[in-house]
Amino acid sequence: MNNLKKPQKKKVLLMGKSGSGKSSMRSIIFSNYVAKDVRRLGATIDVEHSTVKFLGSLILNLWDCGGQDAFTETYLTSQKSQTFSDVGVLIYVFDVESRSFEGSNPRDLLTYTAVVSALAEYSPSAHVFALVHKMDLVQNVFRDQVIQDRTLAIQEYSGVFGKRLKVYGTTIWDQSLYKAWGDIVKSLVPNLHIIDGYLHDLAKETSAEEIILFERATFLTVTNVTSELGECNPYSDRQERLSNVIKTFKHSLSKYTHSSTASHPFTEIAIKAPRFNLILARLTNNTYVLVILPPGDLEIELSRFNIMAAKDRFVELDIMGWAARDTEKLEGKSNGRIKDGR
Amino acid sequence: MSRNDGDGEEDSPKPDDKSTASISSAAHEETTQVNALNGGLEPGNFLHIDHKPRLLLMGLKRSGKSSISNVVFRKMAPHETLFLETTTTIRKEAMHSFMDFQVWDLPGQIDYLDPEFDAESIFGGVGAMIWVLDAIDNYMEPVSRLTETILHLQHSYPDIKYSVFIHKVDSLTEDFRDDTMRDVRQRITDDLYDAGLENPPITYYGTSIYDHSIFEAFSKVMQGLVPQLPTFEALLNTVSASCKFEKAYLFDVYSKVYIASDTTPIDMKAYELCADLIDIIVDMSEVYGWDRGKDQQETDPSKAVASQSAESFVSNIKGYHLYLKEINRSAL
Ligand SMILES: Nc1nc2c(ncn2[C@@H]2O[C@H](COP(=O)(O)OP(=O)(O)OP(=O)(O)O)[C@@H](O)[C@H]2O)c(=O)[nH]1
Ligand SMILES: Nc1nc2c(ncn2[C@@H]2O[C@H](COP(=O)(O)OP(=O)(O)O)[C@@H](O)[C@H]2O)c(=O)[nH]1
Ligand SMILES: [Mg+2]
């Protein structure tokens, strides 16, 4: 039983043609770069390994695989088993501007096919996410069409992963990046339903229209609870917009305080507006919680109190790791990814 | 490190069913304070509605004028300026803060110095001119065009204040940026000196739409147009002293331009922090400020009134706090 208290390790492969933007997105999501900083990055030589702790329960082993032809060649030959075994997730990045995507010689897709078949051989249960990146270079009106077309093409070349594959259009210049990475990481967090449960409890104690749990360092969404009223909100991209804008604020904060971004930059942001109250508060070592409430001074004070009260429960999870907690609560149930409905 | 106070001030009041009706009493009080100040000034200052000060954006084509105007006044994301087409007519942006003024984006290809041209319609009533100069392009031509323009306008419109935005500096390394700025300044000063103009009223800024520098520079230019600047500064000094704020800014929320600050030294990083907080507030006010219809009306109206002017507090940034209070009505 002891091993259940240990966080789960997941290997994440980041692959795609050189210059497609792999290191750029990784630096923004995990290393506190802002979009304009990525120009400083050089081409990745071989594989850059990094380890990222996500919540208390998940350790991501990121393999940022340099995409120049010579490197790709070795991943598919001499380093094949080493590269493709034990993979939890493959993130394959396509440059939307690439000239070798379609046509008589669709090199991007052919390389991709070779990669997914190697993956099918060594890690058949892995998840595959395809990101069509640099969407900012496509004019707004054409974006949906481009994504539709590319999705079909990529699916066709995905072999056994074709059905489970998820495709996202992304750019480092807006929240689309946070949408994609939020979903990727969510597919890996063990026992998300337990966290969900606690969040629902918290929701019941407040008059919240929406509660969102964010991971502290990346500000990616872990999970959320939305009331019936909240479901009517016409802005469906609000979670990733928040991730994006808070991340930028955090970046300025760390410049301002000269502190590492790993530390807690602030305790709480509160906004009192005519139509809503917002509290974004540090919940545990690894999380921030966002609560959207009806307007009025009383609401905000009450909720602050409820968040404080809920803290202990979440903190307990933080320390023990969610996996351990899971076995206590759901004895006899398997420890698989329950949230995963695909 | 400092304690900051971003004071909110907002652009064009968007008609909005409920919030127009009931502006909170607190907001009224503070607005009145500001108005009272206006009354104390000598008459004839250009704050009157019928006399909007004008700010001109000039420079060669592709130097970045339309990009600047769109990023600052229309919240366009910087990378989207790549899709901007060449401007062929004068584009006018109106900014309604407690000071109303206009920003005119002048297309680069028109020869404004042509005697046929109705100069008065453009340059009459201008408070400031911003000359945008592309730092990554050859700057010989823009420098000589600028000096020609200044010399031409100097006699008829001696009160225009000039700012040179040495623009797109994000593309230059730090060393090169400083060299470029020094060189541009030297050339302009020399050219004007040779033509007999000493100590021209020009201020230089290195700017980029990809960071806060464009907002910072615009703030400084705007402040040059606010005749009551000393009064605002004194007022903010008082606020800072009595509330123990380390720094207080008066912001136009929508453009993130600050109209005044107290007179303690400006910390660029503190300004950036305030600007980023404003981004959060504006963004969240958009996505969570949607009209909830009758559901929301059911809440106690007395409660709703209490927050008619937006307010935000960020606590415990290494022991310091950030506070924003909206002073007059806005779309927040
Ligand atoms: N327009 C645009 N450019 C981007 C975007 N993301 C990355 N880039 C640019 O793409 C270039 C290459 O990015 P990298 O992240 O180094 O590419 P990579 O995939 O890691 O390349 P290798 O390491 O050689 O495999 C950089 O100069 C970035 O500025 C995006 O969303 N939009
Ligand atoms: N790198 C960089 N490019 C910029 C900046 N500002 C504008 N640009 C680019 O310069 C080009 C010309 O801009 P535009 O606003 O149309 O110039 P205008 O003719 O002066 O109005 C556009 O492609 C912009 O994206 C900047 O600060 N940095
Ligand atoms: Mg790389």
Ligand SMILES: [Mg+2]
């Ligand atoms: Mg233009």
